Amino acid sequence: MDSMYIHIPFCNRICTYCDFNKVLIKNQPVDDYIEALIQELSAYGDMTLKTIYVGGGTPTALNEAQLNRLLSYVTEHFKVTDEFTFEANPDELTTSKLDILKNYGVNRVSLGVQTFNNDLLKVLGRTHKKDDIFNSINHLEKIGLTNYSIDLMYNLPGETFDDIDMSLKYISELKPKHVSWYSLIIEPHTVFYNKIKAGKMSIAGSIEEGEKYDKVIHGLSALGYPQYEISNFATKVHESHHNKTYWLNEPYIGAGAGSHGYTGDVRYYNIKPVNHYINSMKDTGSVVKEELKLALKDKYEEEMFLGLRLNKGVSEQRFFDKYNTSIDSIYGKVLKELHAKKLIKRESGFISLTEQGRMIGNDVFAEFLL
Ligand code: SF4
Structure with missing residues (x-):
């Protein structure tokens, strides 16, 4: 196994479109969660891995002591030979947190920008503003953590083609190494879903969505970011090695509440609620998980779905x-x-x-x- 995903399910605010496994961090047993996570990780002993990806939720919602506790365990027991990515929100990436990440060997940051338009950021329920994006990138550059990805979304409610042009302009100035740019998906059980259902909000139909996608692909290509996956853009050397593990249908470890992993034969899904996750570790010393054994036909199908995402x-x-x-x-x-x-x-x-x-x-x- 060459890759590991670690899930931090806490956020400082819940975005209006989000259906990830996350909870508001306030009053959550975050320290207990970190200890449970470390207990889950300890089952793997010491390993050499090509990639580790810490995602969420928002990993940068952790305080400095929690970041130190988690990352000191991780780096003591897992040697990362290639890519060590940490997801971050622009307004949470303080210089002191960045120092911690850098000291523990994080060498790639995936920055949740979403859009450069402050009005749209508000609609999305994000905690950051455009200035936070520039400040965090400044900090990243200063500290020498220059391998960062900007993660964006298009087809947002009220978004115009000018908004996409604006994002392209800022990308051309900031020159991130990698861009992820996903179409907004309206998921059930989100504020957006309920608003659309109640007729209080709408998003563009598939024709406009297709035109925006086309603009994204060609705009980024003109800036020197070739598309290498349906929603991801970078030159060969800066493609996301961790995410390629998924698209190439290779095994990986998943740790943390609601994370999933793949052994090559079995896909497993850790229990989602934070308290259930912590209690399962406390009571039994292992995570409650659902396991799905794949038949050969499932493997063929997944090999094609996932692989065809790559250009x-x-x-x-x-x-x-x-x-x-x-x-x-x-x-x-x-x-x-x-x-x-x-x-x-x-x-x-x-x-x-x-x-x-x-x-x-x-x-x-x-x-x-x-
Ligand atoms: S910060 Fe990310 S994980 Fe948290 S609510 Fe927003 S989109 Fe979801």
Whole structure:
């Protein structure tokens, strides 16, 4: 196992669109959570890993003592040979927290910017403002933690094409190493979902969403950020190595409440509520988790869904090496049909989505269900 995801489920405010596993940090047993997490991690002993990704929630919602406690354990027991990423909110990335991250070997920061428009940030329920973004990037540059990603969203309620132009302009000035730019998904049980259902809010339809996506892809490409995954943009050297573990359908460890992991045969899902997670560690010394054993057909499907998210696509040789059978023996008919519709292409041993296929990615992925 080369990669590990660690989940910190606390936030200083709950955003209006968010359905991640998170809780408001106020009055939460955060210290107990960190101890439970360390107990879960201790089951892995000492390991050398290529990547660790600490996500949330918002890991930077932890105070300095909690960051020190967690990161000192992690770095004492896990040697990271490649990429050590920490998610951060712009208004929480103080110089003292940044010092802690840097001292423990964090070498990549994923900054939750979302948009540079203060009005839209307010609609999203974010705690930061545009100035916080620039200040945090200043701190990152000063401390020499220059490998950072800016994470954005498009198709926000009330967003215009000018907002996308503004983000592109700031990206051209700030020059982050990596950009993630996701379309807003309206998830059930969120404030946005309820507002839309009640007719109090709306977002653009699929045609405008497609036009915005097109602007994002071509705007970033013109700035020197080639698309390498449906929503991710960077030159080869700065692609997210940790996230590629997921898209290449490789095993990884998941630790923390609500995190999930993959052994290569089993996908597991840790119990979500913070208190249940802590209690399960206290009472039994291990996490309550759901386990899903994958049949061969599930593995084929996941290999295609995940791999086709990458612009490079699915390697035919890699598929053969993993499953001892050719892609054509499983998906020959589907591939021929999608190719005839110009939704996929086959080049140099890789099967990938065409630009047209990427626009309707989910429909194409559905064709690979067996
Ligand atoms: S900060 Fe992130 S995890 Fe927390 S509520 Fe907002 S979007 Fe969700």
